Amino acid sequence: MKRTIDHALLDNAKINKKDEFYTILSDIENEIVHYTHLFHGKIVYCNCDNPQYSNFWKYFYDHFVDLELKGLIATYYDSESICWKYDGKEITKNKLQGNGDFRSEECKKILQLSDIVVTNPPFSLFREYIRQLTDFEKEFLIISNINAITYKEVFALIQKNKIWLGINFGRGISGFIVPQDYELYGLETEIRETGERIISPNNCMWLTNLDNEKRHEPIELVKNYEGNEKEYPFYDNYQGINVNKTKDIPADFTGVMGVPITFLNKFNPDQFEIIKFRKGDDDRDLRINGKSTYFRILIKNKRIQHPAVEIPVMQPSLF
Numbered sequence: 225m226k227r228t229i230d231h232a233l234l235d236n237a238k239i240n241k242k243d244e245f246y247t248i249l250s251d252i253e254n255e256i257v258h259y260t261h262l263f264h265g266k267i268v269y270c271n272c273d274n275p276q277y278s279n280f281w282k283y284f285y286d287h288f289v290d291l292e293l294k295g296l297i298a299t300y301y302d303s304e305s306i307c308w309k310y311d312g313k314e315i316t317k318n319k320l321q322g323n324g325d326f327r328s329e330e331c332k333k334i335l336q337l338s339d340i341v342v343t344n345p346p347f348s349l350f351r352e353y354i355r356q357l358t359d360f361e362k363e364f365l366i367i368s369n370i371n372a373i374t375y376k377e378v379f380a381l382i383q384k385n386k387i388w389l390g391i392n393f394g395r396g397i398s399g400f401i402v403p404q405d406y407e408l409y410g411l412e413t414e415i416r417e418t419g420e421r422i423i424s425p426n427n428c429m430w431l432t433n434l435d436n437e438k439r440h441e442p443i444e445l446v447k448n449y450e451g452n453e454k455e456y457p458f459y460d461n462y463q464g465i466n467v468n469k470t471k472d473i474p475a476d477f478t479g480v481m482g483v484p485i486t487f488l489n490k491f492n493p494d495q496f497e498i499i500k501f502r503k504g505d506d507d508r509d510l511r512i513n514g515k516s517t518y519f520r521i522l523i524k525n526k527r528i529q530h531p532a533v534e535i536p537v538m539q540p541s542l543f
């Protein structure tokens with residue numbers, strides 16, 4: 225299919241301006257390559273994607289045969305929204321009654337009939353977006369801001385192993401195409417020869433419930449708690465130690481450890497269990513010597529059978 229990018233269209237997509245970040249084709253390719261075997265016989269739905277400029281539509285259209293897809297559907301948010309369908313032979317287009325809001329009844333009906341949702345949804349509606357996907361029990365592979373991990377409802381799903389991070393994370397997603405008049409001030413940016421304006425934030429990730437190889441690889445633990453106790457202070461308000469970097473998780477510690485959010489990028493649920501996040505026993509932020517730490521996820525190593533180290537009894541907090 226010959227496909228021209230209509231920049232006027234891109235610029236006019238201003239229904240919710242801060243959501244207009246378009247995904248770069250190579251970023252889509254670099255992620256989906258890890259799941260290709262999971263698409264056979266499936267109907268893919270891109271429900272925030274105008275096929276005239278969505279690289280998600282382009283990717284699935286171009287790879288329809290090699291992914292052995294059954295169908296491809298796209299709808300998008302616009303007063304004149306159209307539903308595009310492709311069955312491997314022809315594209316059919318039908319005008320939607322409403323504006324293509326992913327929450328509308330007609331889009332929910334399409335969702336019901338689809339198998340896997342793949343897109344970059346509006347971040348401003350992310351909570352609603354993921355709730356709908358999980359309510360409909362759909363498979364999905366979507367782009368999100370890393371900050372979404374800190375949303376209670378998203379974290380609860382990660383903790384229960386219902387959803388997890390995809391392969392590419394942070395700088396692993398190269399950037400997004402933004403409308404021509406988008407303010408680039410203060411952002412890492414590039415204007416390509418094609419005129420495309422790209423911003424490169426390092427705060428995005430893929431979120432999915434499709435299995436991938438990364439979540440089965442154990443984190444290599446090279447440090448020990450014993451002999452390095454000073455590096456791993458106990459929290460004032462939780463019986464557990466603070467670990468500043470995922471690579472420093474001690475191999476011999478049987479108790480609970482607080483690790484940074486980026487741990488989830490390496491999380492293997494057979495190796496670690498997620499206990500809770502952010503708060504201590506007093507339901508306030510985790511603290512060390514009275515000072516709140518950065519957002520921490522409390523985890524436990526599942527593979528240490530016998531206490532290798534005696535866990536010291538925590539002193540009552542003065543704070």
Ligand SMILES: C[S@@+](CC[C@H](N)C(=O)[O-])C[C@H]1O[C@@H](n2cnc3c(N)ncnc32)[C@H](O)[C@@H]1O
Nearest residue numbers: 243245246247272273301324325326344345346
């Ligand atoms: C981050 S952009 C990504 C666009 C496209 N999925 C891509 O990756 O190139 C999110 C898109 O969702 C659209 N959008 C905003 N609210 C929406 C809604 N309620 N339903 C469907 N799409 C919406 C925005 O207009 C925007 O085009």
